[in-house]
Each structure stands twice: as C-alpha cells, then as structure tokens.
Amino acid sequence: xxxxxxxxxxxxxxxxxxxxxxxxxxxxxxxxxxxxxxxxxxxxxxxxxxxxxxxxxxxxxxxxxxxxxxxxxxxxxxxxxxxxxxxxxxxxxxxxxxxxxxxxxxxxxxxxxxxxxxxxxxxxxxxxxxxxxxxxxxxxxxxxxxxxxxxxxxxxxxxxxxxxxxxxxxxxxxxxxxxxxxxxxxxxxxxxxxxxxxxxx
Numbered sequence: 001x002x003x004x005x006x007x008x009x010x011x012x013x014x015x016x017x018x019x020x021x022x023x024x025x026x027x028x029x030x031x032x033x034x035x036x037x038x039x040x041x042x043x044x045x046x047x048x049x050x051x052x053x054x055x056x057x058x059x060x061x062x063x064x065x066x067x068x069x070x071x072x073x074x075x076x077x078x079x080x081x082x083x084x085x086x087x088x089x090x091x092x093x094x095x096x097x098x099x100x101x102x103x104x105x106x107x108x109x110x111x112x113x114x115x116x117x118x119x120x121x122x123x124x125x126x127x128x129x130x131x132x133x134x135x136x137x138x139x140x141x142x143x144x145x146x147x148x149x150x151x152x153x154x155x156x157x158x159x160x161x162x163x164x165x166x167x168x169x170x171x172x173x174x175x176x177x178x179x180x181x182x183x184x185x186x187x188x189x190x191x192x193x194x195x196x197x198x199x200x201x
Contacts, residue, residue, distance in 0.1 A: 003016060005138035005157065030053070033050060034049050035049070038170070043082070046079070046082075047102075047174055048079075049077045049078075050075075050076065051073040072183050072184055072185065074183070076102065078101060080098065082096045092141070096125065098119060098120055098121060099118060099119040102176040103174075103176030105184060140156065150165055151164070
C-alpha cells in the first residue's frame with residue numbers, strides 16, 4: 001500500500017500494478033503461509049510468512065533426471081511496522097516504519113538478521129523527501145468495514161479488498177526466536193525415519 005501511495009498518475013499506478021503481478025509470478029514456486037496483522041491503538045505490525053524451495057531442480061544442473069527438487073525449504077516471515085493514525089470511524093492512515101525478515105531457518109543468514117538488520121523505510125522515505133522535488137513519504141489511507149467483531153474488510157486507494165479474521169486480542173507480535181536455523185533438515189530426517197527406516201521405534 002505504501003508503494004502504491006507514491007504513484008501520482010494513472011500511468012504510474014498501472015506500472016506499479018504490473019510490477020506487483022510480475023512479483024507474484026516470481027513467487028509462483030513458493031508457498032504463502034499465515035498472513036497476520038497485529039493492531040494496537042497507534043501501531044500496525046504485518047507478518048507475512050513464506051516458504052521457498054531451498055534446492056533447485058537439479059536435473060537442470062546435472063545429468064540426473066527426476067521430477068522436482070529436494071524437500072527442503074527456506075522459511076521466514078516478512079515483518080513490517082507502521083504507525084497508525086485514526087482519521088475517522090472507518091479510515092486509518094499508515095506511516096511505514098521498518099521492514100525485517102524474522103524466523104529465517106537459513107543458517108548464517110539467520111544470525112545476521114537477528115542481529116538487528118532491517119530496512120528503515122521511514123528514514124529512507126524522509127531522505128528522498130528532503131532531496132527529490134515532488135516526492136513525499138507515502139502515508140496510505142486504509143478504509144475498513146467491520147462485518148462483526150471477528151470479520152473486517154479493508155480497502156486500499158484502488159479499492160482492492162483484503163478480508164481479515166480476528167483470532168486473538170493480543171497486540172504482541174509473533175516471537176520467532178524458537179525457530180531453528182537448520183533448513184528443516186533434522187525434521188526431514190526424523191520424518192524419513194518414522195515413515196521408512198523406523199530405526200529405534
């Protein structure tokens with residue numbers, strides 16, 4: 001939504017939509033997991049979990065012919081924060097803060113990410129605003145219709161619809177610290193043993 005809010009003409013909006021479509025195609029071999037929003041009175045945290053194949057189709061790189069890659073995935077969550085300002089009973093203004101990758105199971109990379117590496121979206125936007133004529137740090141407005149205490153429909157500036165189901169009253173973001181950075185290999189071996197070799201069972 002913040003990216004779309006930068007577009008000032010219909011042509012720019014059309015270009016933005018095209019890049020979004022290409023991005024979805026690029027993620028066609030990945031799997032989207034839970035998508036959450038944690039909302040307090042002044043802050044919104046979005047969590048977007050995704051899995052992507054960790055090992056490519058080796059038949060493209062080796063003489064071995066088989067269908068598919070190896071059953072290992074790179075897991076992680078794209079976590080973004082934004083300040084939330086209430087405009088009226090159904091409209092809210094968002095002011096992007098940071099973007100982080102949390103809960104990565106990729107060894108080495110996980111330690112770097114957990115060390116505080118993050119994209120300072122607001123700081124970058126403020127810098128561009130100060131140095132580029134006509135640029136303003138985006139503050140998209142989201143309009144929300146509440147169907148019940150559990151269901152809400154949110155609309156962006158293009159009337160794209162997002163449907164959310166309330167699952168908790170907690171305003172605490174997800175803690176990803178207990179996710180191991182092991183590419184899921186121990187779990188794969190455990191599953192193979194339980195299903196096939198049954199060693200020690």
